[in-house]
Amino acid sequence: MIEVAVDFLIETQNADGGWGTVVGKHSNAEATAFTILSLAALKEETHRDGLSRAVAWLADRQNPDGSWPLTAALKDGSWATALAVLSLAAFEKQRARAVRGADWLLSQKGSGLGLLNSLLYRFSSQQQKDRLNPDLKGWSWTPGTFSWVEPTAYALLALKKLRAFLPAQQVEDRIRQGELLLYDRVCEEGGWNYGNTKILGANLWPYPDTTALALIALEEHRTREANQRSLEALRRMLAQTQSGLALSWSILCFTLYGEDVSRWRQLLAECQKKTGFLGETKTMALALLASVDNYTVFKV
Secondary structure, three states: HHHHHHHHHHHHHOOOOOOEEEEOOOOOOHHHHHHHHHHHHHHHHOOOOHHHHHHHHHOOOOOOOOOOEEOOOOOOOOOHHHHHHHHOOOHHHHHHHHHHHHHHHHHHHOOOOOOHHHHHHHHHHHHHOOOOOOOOEEEEOOOHHHHHHHHHHHHHHHHHHHHOOOHHHHHHHHOOOOOOOHOEOOOOOOEEEOOOOEEEEEEEOOOOOHHHHHHOOOOHHHOHHHHHHHHHHHHHHHOOOOHHHHHHHHHHHHHHOOOOOOOHHHHHHHHHHHHHHHEEHHHHHHHHHHHOOOOOOOOO
16 A cells, blocks of 8 residues: 555656646645655655655745645635645754744634624524534634634644644644534534534534544544544444545544554555545545554644
8 A cells, every 4th residue: 555655646746846636737735735744754765856846845835924825826825724834844944834834823713603693693593403602713714714623623733733833822722722613513423524513403424534633633632522432433434434535534543542453454455446546646645644654743
């Protein structure tokens, strides 16, 4: 699995140094950051040139305010900033850029309902149906919009990784708020959907990739009931999935929580042989990372 993934990533690197979502697409921050994380975890000299070009591509696309747009064609900062911060934090020469990106993340908050709308919501029948605390603010896909589970988890990982370089009280308060939001969004049976737990009174179901990512971001609280319930939900979901993305995130999660992942790695390798992960760079990079022993990328 490792050799196949490495060969794919090296061969599909764009001439500009980055990676696209799939082969032939323009480079973007998400695919490039995940590939940097995976290749850097191998610590092999043979990948140094490709890795250096990728780091240079990502570093050159940082905005003056510290954020990263998703693609070179866009200008505004995005959720991909957290991934860029995570991928550059391991390189000493890029540490200052990573810290600037983390500072930008500290300034970002998903939108709330506002004081009046929040009060109306709290006393409405809709609050009972949807069971969501509208005052908690995580991070959003687009700045200033609704808080979602995935961008919140990415931002938490980035801030936790660089918390020693950030204003202590500010970063701890922001991390706490993001963690509260994730716990507020745990599905009834455990695990996480993309943004909420209920819609119009009906329970929403969790997804394995979202659940694994949220559990990784909350690994410091591994003994909490919600974490343990969500781990059990993830085991149930994983037994019924053949998604390379879900398997990769779950392996990374289970490894952090000290569980044996040999069975899941075998399924991941079989999935790659059958589907090639549809040529998706992100999935191949995460599969490579999930196949590496003793990785520290997401460990805080």
